[in-house]
Structure formats: structure tokens, C-alpha cells
Amino acid sequence: MPDAGLLAILLVTGSIGAAAWALTEPRPAFSNDADEALGEKGDPAKGQLIFALGDCGSCHASPGQSDRLRLGGGLALASSYGTFRIPNISTDPVDGIGAWRTIDLANAILSGVSPAGTHYYPVFPYSDFAKMQIGDVRDLIAYLRTLPAVSGKPPPHDLALPFRIRRLLGFWKLLFFDRKPIVPDPDRGGAWNRGQYLVETVGHCAQCHSPRNRFGAIKPEQRFAGGTDPEQVGYIPNITPKRIGNWSEGDIAELLRTGNTPNHGRVGSSMTEVVTNTAMLPQSDRDAIAVYIKSLPSRATARP
Numbered sequence: 001m002p003d004a005g006l007l008a009i010l011l012v013t014g015s016i017g018a019a020a021w022a023l024t025e026p027r028p029a030f031s032n033d034a035d036e037a038l039g040e041k042g043d044p045a046k047g048q049l050i051f052a053l054g055d056c057g058s059c060h061a062s063p064g065q066s067d068r069l070r071l072g073g074g075l076a077l078a079s080s081y082g083t084f085r086i087p088n089i090s091t092d093p094v095d096g097i098g099a100w101r102t103i104d105l106a107n108a109i110l111s112g113v114s115p116a117g118t119h120y121y122p123v124f125p126y127s128d129f130a131k132m133q134i135g136d137v138r139d140l141i142a143y144l145r146t147l148p149a150v151s152g153k154p155p156p157h158d159l160a161l162p163f164r165i166r167r168l169l170g171f172w173k174l175l176f177f178d179r180k181p182i183v184p185d186p187d188r189g190g191a192w193n194r195g196q197y198l199v200e201t202v203g204h205c206a207q208c209h210s211p212r213n214r215f216g217a218i219k220p221e222q223r224f225a226g227g228t229d230p231e232q233v234g235y236i237p238n239i240t241p242k243r244i245g246n247w248s249e250g251d252i253a254e255l256l257r258t259g260n261t262p263n264h265g266r267v268g269s270s271m272t273e274v275v276t277n278t279a280m281l282p283q284s285d286r287d288a289i290a291v292y293i294k295s296l297p298s299r300a301t302a303r304p
């Protein structure tokens with residue numbers, strides 16, 4: 001007869017295991033029967049701007065070609081967890097996402113859940129994209145569907161062991177993923193609210209411009225205060241007034257149009273591509289982003 005103590009331990013660990021398993025379950029934003037509600041067609045012309053501000057092409061365009069609209073993937077992103085390989089999101093029905101339903105794309109972008117029901121790694125910046133309005137997601141999807149099919153499937157990610165287990169991302173999501181939409185502030189003007197929406201959702205500016213904790217999540221109290229770049233090779237500057245307090249809203253908007261900084265320099269590295277994209281936006285959106293960035297609280301980090 002098994003020892004009663006051992007049996008109790010087994011029962012307890014068993015139920016903790018079952019509870020943990022249940023907690024990490026991927027929760028898609030939309031259930032299967034929602035496809036109809038989403039079925040309404042988006043506007044690809046508007047979606048093109050979402051695609052630009054979301055920098056989708058910077059990650060998903062295949063390296064070694066200048067066309068940022070051929071989304072065959074394959075870019076390798078080194079990180080402390082291993083190497084991520086960006087997937088093909090072109091309209092190729094086999095190697096890309098050409099066969100996906102609208103709901104599959106919406107679930108990927110808004111909840112980081114794949115059509116197979118697994119979690120995505122948050123290097124795909126869905127933690128910000130998830131706060132997008134559904135109308136914008138529809139437009140983005142309509143635009144993605146106008147892009148060319150590119151064949152070829154990039155190799156899988158090459159990650160160290162615990163990080164290979166996608167189910168564990170359920171814990172990460174429990175701790176750090178919040179799908180709450182952006183709340184407009186009625187005491188601020190329309191431009192500030194538009195800026196908040198663009199910066200905190202599709203623009204995902206904080207994803208590069210913030211320090212992260214050891215689980216790779218942004219430290220909320222130092223959001224926008226600068227941090228090591230995701231590949232751990234460079235340092236991305238603080239964009240709170242702590243560093244750019246002497247820039248005017250006009251200076252920030254100008255940088256987003258031309259890449260020029262008020263001290264007669266030009267931004268470089270990964271910001272170059274961000275600027276190529278923000279340059280496509282209407283001036284009113286660049287102005288709105290500037291108003292919001294200018295209003296950020298001053299936050300310090302160890303580096304400027």
C-alpha cells in the first residue's frame with residue numbers, strides 16, 4: 001500500500017500541475033464563431049499606414065532585398081534566449097499566411113495566439129498591437145492580403161531549452177500581457193489622445209525605447225527611458241524629457257518625417273527604418289505622436 005504522505009504529495013503536486021497547465025492555456029481574442037463579425041472588409045489604403053507604423057516590413061521582409069513588401073521572413077534576431085527567425089507572412093498559401101482566415105490573423109495580432117492554438121513569443125510585439133482598435137486590425141489585414149506571395153519557409157527558431165516550450169509563455173502572459181484597450185483621457189486634447197493611441201499600440205515605440213526585466217518584459221516605471229536593444233549590442237536612447245526635454249513638439253515631428261534631430265544630426269541604426277515608415281503618415285499623426293511623447297513624465301535610467 002502506498003504511503004499516505006507520498007500519496008498526498010503526489011495529489012498536491014498533481015493538482016498544482018493541472019492548475020498551472022490550465023492557467024497557461026492560450027486564450028485567443030476571438031472564438032471560431034466570431035469570424036462573421038470580423039468578416040466585414042477592411043480598407044487596404046488605411047491598412048497600409050498601419051502596416052507602416054507597425055514596422056511589419058522591418059522584421060518580416062526577407063533580408064538581402066530592398067522590397068519591404070515581400071514578406072518572406074527569414075531575418076534572424078539574436079537574443080539572450082537564442083535566435084528567433086522571423087516567419088513568412090506573405091500571401092503564399094503554404095509558406096505564408098495566404099490561407100489564414102481573418103480571425104486567425106486577428107487572434108495572432110490581438111492575443112499572440114496562432115491558428116494552431118499556441119502562444120507566440122512576445123518578440124512579435126503583439127503586447128502593444130493587442131491594444132489596437134478592431135477597425136484598424138481589419139484594415140491592416142485587408143492590406144496584408146494585397147501583398148505578393150513569397151515562397152519559402154524560414155528555418156524554425158533556435159532557442160535554449162526552457163524557452164522552446166511555447167506553453168510556458170502562458171505564465172509570461174499572465175504576468176505581463178494586458179489586452180486592456182487604451183483609455184482616452186478626456187482632459188487632454190484630440191491630438192494627445194491620437195498620439196497616445198499611435199505610440200502605445202501599433203507604433204510600439206516603447207518596445208525599443210524601454211529597459212526590460214529578466215523575463216524580457218518592459219519595466220513599467222521606466223517605460224520610454226531607454227534600454228539595451230533587443231539584440232543586446234547597442235543602447236536605445238531615453239525619449240522622455242530626461243534626455244530630450246529641450247526638443248519641441250515640432251522637433252520630434254520633424255525627426256519622424258526626415259530623421260533630422262534639432263542638433264543638426266540624423267538618427268541612425270534601427271530608427272532609420274522607423275522614420276522611413278513614420279514619414280508615410282499624415283502630418284497630423286506625426287504631430288500627434290510628438291504631442292504625446294513631449295508629455296511623457298521624465299524618467300531616468302543608468303544611461304542617457
Ligand code: HEC
Pocket residue numbers: 050051054055056057058059060084085086087088089097105108109114119120121122123124125129140
Ligand atoms: C520586432 C520584429 C517584428 C515586428 C515589428 C513584427 N513582427 Fe510579426 N512576428 C515576429 C516574430 C519573431 C514572429 C514569430 C513569433 C513566434 O514564433 O512565436 C512573428 C509572427 C507574426 C505572425 C504569425 C506568423 C505565423 O506563421 O504564425 C503574424 C501574422 C505577424 N507576425 C504579423 C505581423 C504584423 C502584421 C506586423 C506589423 C503590424 C508585425 N508582425 C510586426 C516579429 C515581428
Ligand code: HEC
Pocket residue numbers: 055199203204205206207208209235236237238239243244252255261266267268269270271274278289293
Ligand atoms: C526598432 C526599434 C525602434 C522603434 C520601434 C522606435 N525607435 Fe526611436 N530610436 C531607435 C534607435 C536605435 C534610436 C537611436 C538612433 C541613433 O543612434 O541615431 C532611436 C532614436 C529616437 C529618437 C531620438 C532620440 C535622441 O536622443 O536622439 C526619438 C525622438 C525617437 N527614437 C522616437 C521614437 C518614436 C516616437 C517611436 C515610435 C513611433 C520610435 N522611436 C520607435 C529605435 C527605435
